[in-house]
Amino acid sequence: MEGVLFRSGPIGADLSHRGLRRAGRVGAQRLVHLPEIPPHVRHEGGFLGGGELMNRWPKEPRALRPQGAMTLVLVLLGALGPWREARSCFAEDPTRFRFWRDIDRGAAGEEEILAFTLDSDLYAATRDGLPDLRILDANHAEAPYQIEPVVEYREQRTRRTGHVEGLALREQGNAIEIRFHLPKDSPPAEGFTFFTPQVDYERKIQVFGSDDGAGWKPLVVDGMVFDYSRYMDVSNREVPLPTNRFRHFKIMVEDVTDEKESPYKHLSWTFRGGKEEERKEDATVQRRTFRIDRIEFFWTTTQQHVQKVKKAEYPVGAFEKETDASKKQTILRVRTGREPLTGFTIQTASRNFHRRAAVEAPVLRGPATEWQPIGQATLYNFRFRDIHREQLRIEFPERRQEEYRIVIDNEDNPPLDIAGVKAEGNVYRAVFLAEAGKNYRVYYGSESAEPPKYEAAAVLAALCQSFPPRAVGLGNPIDNAAFGGEPGLTVRKALDNWIFLGSVICLMVLVLAWGLFRAGKQLDHLPK
Incomplete structure (x- = not known):
């Protein structure tokens, strides 16, 4: 037996029905639990199994000896053993x-x-x-x-872009005509994207197609590119095309020059006899020309039978909405049935908005619960003339929680009219x-x-x-x-309770420190 303290000499009747062997020898006949060993079975000369740490201890009352402290620590550690085993030894029933x-x-x-x-x-x-x-x-x-x-197999559409060739430009009054053709062996164009550094504009676009660059057929007669960033983050720089196989294109951009009031004003004062007689405030108008850095065409490729994890809509148990005026936020509390969710979709009747939003999940940190962001997105809904675009989904890595929070930043805008939330997850x-x-x-x-x-x-x-x-x-x-x-449920909760475990660890540290302190006090009594 390794680590058992016993006195020198033959073993007597204290353990008559047990067989003990010194450390390092094989052939143990029976495992003897530590509490079964009588307290007076010890070796006065040292410790076996732990190394020759102390050569000799003076005789003194047993209560003051460090062996008692070490034994108590071992008993406490041993007491946790059956508790831990209780968590993993239940029969399947x-x-x-x-x-x-x-x-x-x-x-x-x-x-x-x-x-x-x-x-x-x-x-x-x-x-x-x-x-x-x-x-x-x-x-x-x-x-x-x-x-x-x-898993399910479905089509996957991927958008690709390319540069046009043979650009030629001609002015026609307050409009410009741009001609170009597609690269050789490129797929048909499904639309064009205009790249411009300009902001706060609105331009009407017409697109014509041709097979040979001579005869032109109208494709788009009332297209529009715009940027309204003065009011909100709303813009459109694309003009989609109907299905076609033309290789040559002509684009007409109307009202390429516009006038915009400058944010700066010219002030003048007229004084007579030391007194202000007249003050003038003149607005400055800037004449701007629509600059196009480049034009790209885009098309979509389709890949068949792509394997994807199937998604399904899961029920939402409860939905609560509140507005935090101090933080300028709308907070949605969503309760679910702990399904493996991957996203939420906001249901709202509001139009023409652009808001940042985040999904948060509760995280237990000690005794307190904190909300940790797990997914972010920009929610928007644009409905202007023939343009209808929206993105109301917030995605996040798969998560199983009973409660989530969706935080929407309103800034100085009115809160959205939110009617509900849809939950989606993996199957x-x-x-x-x-x-x-x-x-x-x-x-x-x-x-x-x-x-x-x-x-x-x-x-x-x-x-x-x-x-x-x-x-x-x-x-x-x-x-x-x-x-x-x-x-074992009570044991599980106790072992998972940080207060309980912390208390046990602190008790062990105190007992061990007391034992070491008593051992140090006896060093002065050792023979020189």
């Missing part, structure tokens, strides 16, 4: 789970691979990572399973191998269940290539009448 649902397999005539989609009821009652989900048959035999995302399913003639239930909802360790991933990956899983549904959630409470 359906009475540990709060709920169950039938798996609607139908006729179970042969062995097959089944899959069911995880829904809001399952997410609301399970922990992060789904460690408290089990699939059991009628005899409570466990069926290994794998959680995997549901997952559980896949398992079902035996012939057996029906199964899914049990879930436990604070003490540990994550299962299955080899289902490797097995199912090989089988699913030849035998795709058959989708099945789940019955209604049922309260488990055999649920016997959470074994």
